[in-house]
Each structure stands twice: as structure tokens, then as C-alpha cells.
Amino acid sequence: MNLSGREVLRxxxxxxxxxxxxxxxxxxxGDACALLSAAQVSTVLGVPVQEGEHIVPDxxxxxxxxxxxxxxxxxxxxxxxxxxxxxxxxxxTPVKGVTMSVAEGVGDDxxxxxxxxxxxxxxxxxxxxxxxxxxxxxxxxxxxxxxRALALRLLDRV
Numbered sequence: 001m002n003l004s005g006r007e008v009l010r011x012x013x014x015x016x017x018x019x020x021x022x023x024x025x026x027x028x029x030g031d032a033c034a035l036l037s038a039a040q041v042s043t044v045l046g047v048p049v050q051e052g053e054h055i056v057p058d059x060x061x062x063x064x065x066x067x068x069x070x071x072x073x074x075x076x077x078x079x080x081x082x083x084x085x086x087x088x089x090x091x092x093t094p095v096k097g098v099t100m101s102v103a104e105g106v107g108d109d110x111x112x113x114x115x116x117x118x119x120x121x122x123x124x125x126x127x128x129x130x131x132x133x134x135x136x137x138x139x140x141x142x143x144x145x146x147x148r149a150l151a152l153r154l155l156d157r158v
Contacts, residue, residue, distance in 0.1 A: 032063035032080045032131075035157045036150075041065045044150045045135070047076050055079065076137035078150065083123065083130035091123050091132075103144075106151050112144055122147035129158035 033052040041049050050070070052063040066077040083091075091113060092100060103110035107126040114120045120143050121134045131154060133147045 030082045031060040032082050033060070035063075035080065035131075035154060036065070038065060040153060041078060041150070044153065045076060045078065045138075045146060049076075049078075052080075074137060077135070079134045080154075081132045081134075083132055085125075085128070085130060088123055088125055088130040103148060103151075106148060107155055110151065112147070120144060120147065122151055124151050124154070126155050126158055131158060 033054060036052065038049050038051045041052070047067055049065040049067055052065045054060060055062040055064050061082040062079060064071060064077060064079045066072075067075055069075070071077045088109075092111060094100070098113055098115045101112050101114075103112050103122055103124070106122070107124040109125040110122060112120055112122050119134065119136055120140070121132050122144070123132045124130065131151075133150055133154075135143050135146050135150070138146060
């Protein structure tokens, strides 16, 4: 995939915007690791995972679960990130090379974003709560189904 300088800037700006939104949410409370247990994640993914760990220590808004041995390239893993309303809306902004599609029947509003070769993510809004799920290490045709199943479990917890 070849991105122009302007497109790289747009993607980078969007990433930094999302990071800032996550930091803002962290100040307001919320612990992503407290929303799912390893058993719940294991049940949905069909593989054993370790307890969730914050992606960045001291930043409670993102949590990752991975199989024994921890995350590695190609391993089965999930990342849950808490979002703000602003970052949820920003995720819908069209960007070249990124496709967005509505995820019907999940929360009040939900959409998948896909950016090959980086995979897919599901962003969900329920009331004033927002989160994003990214699952990796599974066949691409299975990822959306797993993200949707896990999101439906999370809706009771947010």
C-alpha cells in the first residue's frame, strides 16, 4: 500500500487525535481491563488467554488479552480501547485506504473500520459509553464475527 505524504499525515493526525481522546477519557475514569475477564474473552475467542493487561501501564483506557506466552506477531489476541464521543465520531471520517461499514444490531451505533494490512476494528456507542475492539490472529473472515460477539457481551458492562 502506497500512501501519499498528505495521506500519511491524515492517518497520523487521526491516530494522535484518538490517542489524545483516550488520555482525556482516562482522566474521567474507566478501566478497560475491568470490563472483561480472561474467561469471558477465552469463551468468545475459543482459545485460552491470560488476564488482561493495560497496553500502556498507568493508562487504564486500553487493555489487551493474549494467549500463553503473551502477544506476538500472528498470535491470537484482542485489544479493548475505551473511547470518547469525539474519537468515535472521528473514526467515521473517510480516509483513503480505510473502509467503514455499519455494524447493525450492536449498541446504539457501531461501525467496522478496515485498513489492510492492519486488520479490522469494531467501534461501538451505547448511551454515553464508547469502545473499540481489535482482534488479531484469526482468519480475516472470522474477525468481524468475533468482534461482534465480544461487543455484544460488553454492552451489559458499559
